[in-house]
Amino acid sequence: MKLGLEKKTGLNRMITSWKSSGNPGVGDYSYKLELVGSTQMFLFKGMTRYWRAGSWNGLGWSGVPCMTKGNIFIANYINNDDEVTIAYHMRNPSMLSRVVATESGTLERLTWHESDRKWIEFWFYSNDQCDVYNHCGPFGFCDPNASVTFECDCLPGYESQSPQDWYIRDGSKGCKRKVGIHMCDVGDGFVELAGVKIPDTFSAHVNMSLGLKACEELCLRNCTCKGYASADISKGAEGGGCIMWHGCMNDTRTFLDGGQSLYMRLDAAELGTLIRYQYCFCLNLILIFNRLYVCF
Template sequence: MYHEIKLLSSSFVLFLLFQFSTSTDTITSNQSIKDGDIVISNAKSFALGFFSPDNSTKRYVGIWYYKVSEQTVVWVANRDSPINDTSGILSIDRTGNLVIHDRRQNNIPLWSTNASALSAAAAAANNCSAQLLDSGNLVLFPGDSKRVVAWQSFDYPTNTMLPDMKLGADRRTGLNWFLTSWKSREDPGTGEYSYKMDLSGLPEFFLYKGSDPVWRTGPWNGLRWSGVPAMNPNSIFNVIYVDNDDEVSVIYGIHNASIFSRLMVNETGIVGRLTWHDGGRGWVGFWSSPKDTCDEYNGCGAYGDCDPRNASDFKCTCLPGFEPKSARDWYMRDGSGGCVRKRGRQVCGSGDGFVKVTNAKLPDTLTARADQKLGIKACKELCLSNCSCTAYTNADIRGEGSGCMIWYGELVDTREYTNGGQDLYPNIRSQKRVIKIGGWWQLLQRLSL
């Protein structure tokens, strides 16, 4: 899941590092970075320069880990505008922007930061500078003071999320921080897979192929994304989730700066976290998705419940109180048509009841609403009071649970995990007790509301 990058012939690597590496982490208005020059962050965590992907002669400006033996690029500037030879130059132009030129076509930039926060005075005074930070962030400053940021690479990620980088959306400016895959291992151009936050319902990340959803994380539950059980906080990572009037974002931090870890979406459509291990192990996967057939978005249709433990029979079942819309399709192992409420269970208020589905990935939140002030009992009562309510659960699973999340429409893309999921309470329109037998929910005697 990593990209091995060939900078130049390995027999000359040490020579070139001494010959061309700059002694600073900063690019100034009076300094150009030619192909072969390398800018290194202060603690020597990251390097910036020109590179060629494996099996390619095209040249790109990128950022990679400096201390990792397998050259791993984490950001590419001119990903869709490569240079065909070593004539490229990275510099700060008269407007104060970082630009990439081909020396043979000096007046036509192949790439530019196009920063709007640059002042004419700072540009005229040649006071603009760009610094490669130890976080891997390339930052453009409009003057001598570094309190104002005109542009930063963290706002325009490519296929990799680094620690302290945001993914999400700025509600004020409309800026969306998201990842896009490379086209291939040989081409870092914008690929067909993207990993971005969707705000149509409650915030959650989707993996798309083009415009088609492939997989989603599920909503935030106070500890992690509902559909990523392996993401629980631990001694290595910490997570900051923000959801307010200004933005919705997530930031992953690393407790130990000597640990190199990254989240990426690769060219085959896999999202995953990898951590670097010395001693020949290389990049080791921490978690990745989609992993099994139940990760496929909406593979079992509306009100379907995907359980990979039933794969030898059929992965799709229906949520309690529902039955296959087309028994013939399900017999043919096609669950895309989903499920419908069982006959005789259509009348709202004629005996509503709920069944706890454990270790669930919460349904798509397009029709969901959340209230952090309500407890689980009040959440249940709110669901009972509205005939459109189809399910409820805690919005936050920390401690004994808190908050309320309610669905007012079809329950889509629900699945079960062996462990690590979340409790979900679908409205089954029945007061009978329901248990799961042979992978299917069965109605028994009356249950208590």
């Protein structure tokens, strides 16, 4: 079965939930594709974004790290003049699998276990608080593995919009540019955040003809460019295509395994502070057993 948009007819094939477990009428939740910046998949509650699978990165959706080459299914993504669709084919044709949007707001992939005669959960979303759409607000960064501290942090170069709200673990207002940072001066550069779901691309510009190096150079020349990422990580380290953000950066999170790199723009002062901190941290790790700490 295909999910996605037929461009000539406007038909958008989607998955919708039931009203309840006993009522197959159309419910509140729908899982569908949107052409926003780069192609993205969302789980909606009514008209509200509830969970974002992320943008297509050549291997899978950026917010679904289990979509790997070794998976039980093959994802066939098509983007041409006629359609933007995705279809899933089982590697083992004898296996049965289905995707369900439930009335409680989860998205589940189930596989049939013949010996037990029942459906087994292969994966489901949402998994944690960071899967809730834009949980940490604009320019926020969600890390579900921050076991002691609040799961919300700010992207590099930003600080909490409301420290009082963050103190009570409400990150919905997000982050603002740090005081004293001056973008577009001599010495601007980028810091890499690895293993993340890149931000919602609604305010992004996509250029599929650029590699990562050219993307960096173009972003640096544009004062409104806040960060960039590869549009297609299947092309290797250099990447194929460029996504650049010029407005809000929403719904960014980290993964223990999977995700891709996001490059955030910083001014010279902030970039220098970050480099000194990282260097000092490395020296602390190396010299910790001698109780000797050195910073430069």
